[in-house]
Amino acid sequence: MTRTTLEPPDLSDDRIMRVVCGLRPCRRGGVRIEAERLGSKTIVHNYGQGGCGVTIGFGCAAVVHEIVRTVADTDEPIGVLGGGVSGMTVARALLADGYRVRVYGQKWAGETTSDLAGALWLPTGIEPGETPEQQQRFERILQRSHEVFASLDRDRYGVESIPVYEPSYASHCPEYFVGGVIDEPVAIEQLPIAGPARSGRGFRTDFVHTPRFLRTLLEDVRAGGGERVTTTLRNLDAVRALPERVLVNCLGLGAKDLFGDDRMYPGYGVLVHAQPVDLGYVIHDGYKYLFPREDALILGGCFVADRWDAEPDMAIGREIIAHHRQFFAGR
Numbered sequence: 001m002t003r004t005t006l007e008p009p010d011l012s013d014d015r016i017m018r019v020v021c022g023l024r025p026c027r028r029g030g031v032r033i034e035a036e037r038l039g040s041k042t043i044v045h046n047y048g049q050g051g052c053g054v055t056i057g058f059g060c061a062a063v064v065h066e067i068v069r070t071v072a073d074t075d076e077p078i079g080v081l082g083g084g085v086s087g088m089t090v091a092r093a094l095l096a097d098g099y100r101v102r103v104y105g106q107k108w109a110g111e112t113t114s115d116l117a118g119a120l121w122l123p124t125g126i127e128p129g130e131t132p133e134q135q136q137r138f139e140r141i142l143q144r145s146h147e148v149f150a151s152l153d154r155d156r157y158g159v160e161s162i163p164v165y166e167p168s169y170a171s172h173c174p175e176y177f178v179g180g181v182i183d184e185p186v187a188i189e190q191l192p193i194a195g196p197a198r199s200g201r202g203f204r205t206d207f208v209h210t211p212r213f214l215r216t217l218l219e220d221v222r223a224g225g226g227e228r229v230t231t232t233l234r235n236l237d238a239v240r241a242l243p244e245r246v247l248v249n250c251l252g253l254g255a256k257d258l259f260g261d262d263r264m265y266p267g268y269g270v271l272v273h274a275q276p277v278d279l280g281y282v283i284h285d286g287y288k289y290l291f292p293r294e295d296a297l298i299l300g301g302c303f304v305a306d307r308w309d310a311e312p313d314m315a316i317g318r319e320i321i322a323h324h325r326q327f328f329a330g331r
Contacts, residue, residue: 025252118291158212196330
């Protein structure tokens with residue numbers, strides 16, 4: 001980790017731009033990736049990524065791709081349900097293999113929860129699965145996602161390697177570092193941030209500037225010949241009426257009602273967007289974090305399970321701001 005003394009951000013009132021809210025598409029028991037029959041159609045499910053849609057999207061898409069290849073030749077059109085990050089990574093993978101792809105979405109990447117957040121490549125807030133087989137698959141998903149991220153044009157996709165600092169009192173979660181895709185944190189006697197002395201841990205991982213990343217995914221799908229259809233699928237009859245025989249379900253929270261999956265639930269989150277600053281590091285303390293996105297300094301956050309309203313809770317927003325001010329003041 002770098003020994004350079006880093007400057008703290010200015011979090012004064014005139015730097016705060018807005019308080020926003022998003023619902024993470026979480027699933028008890030972990031991500032669902034499997035095929036099932038719906039009349040004459042095959043549905044390949046791919047949802048439940050929680051707050052990790054950017055982190056594990058490419059890995060999930062690789063598993064979906066493997067399943068699709070067992071049920072459809074590349075000359076058969078494939079329908080993708082959902083225009084967020086999960087749907088777009090699947091569409092990108094299938095198009096690259098020569099499939100014709102039509103994506104059905106109510107909202108598109110850039111209009112969804114992922115666009116509000118900063119994405120640190122760290123698999124937090126998601127269950128790896130309930131069985132050894134599911135856990136092994138989750139590790140394979142992480143490995144595959146990591147490989148794809150390493151192959152990207154990082155400037156085009158808005159990906160950069162960044163140091164992450166955790167205060168010593170923050171919980172250490174070794175399950176986030178499985179498979180060696182992220183180096184284990186190292187103890188630091190004094191975090192290299194100007195101000196009061198504070199011990200902690202540090203590691204490096206990728207940070208994703210989500211607006212640029214999502215725009216690029218859309219460009220990839222368009223350039224690959226993918227078609228987008230703006231629609232709302234209100235029931236299974238609407239799904240059965242789609243022309244494609246094989247459909248990939250990337251609807252996130254929408255899968256709860258449409259496909260009757262009661263394991264799905266929202267992870268309500270509040271973020272504060274401050275004026276952007278080229279900070280050069282991330283502060284991570286569970287759901288209290290600070291991300292230097294290119295268009296905003298992202299102050300997080302919270303996780304409230306099963307809260308469905310999408311209105312930002314201003315009391316939580318004020319608490320987030322106070323927490324980060326206190327952190328840099330040494331309290």
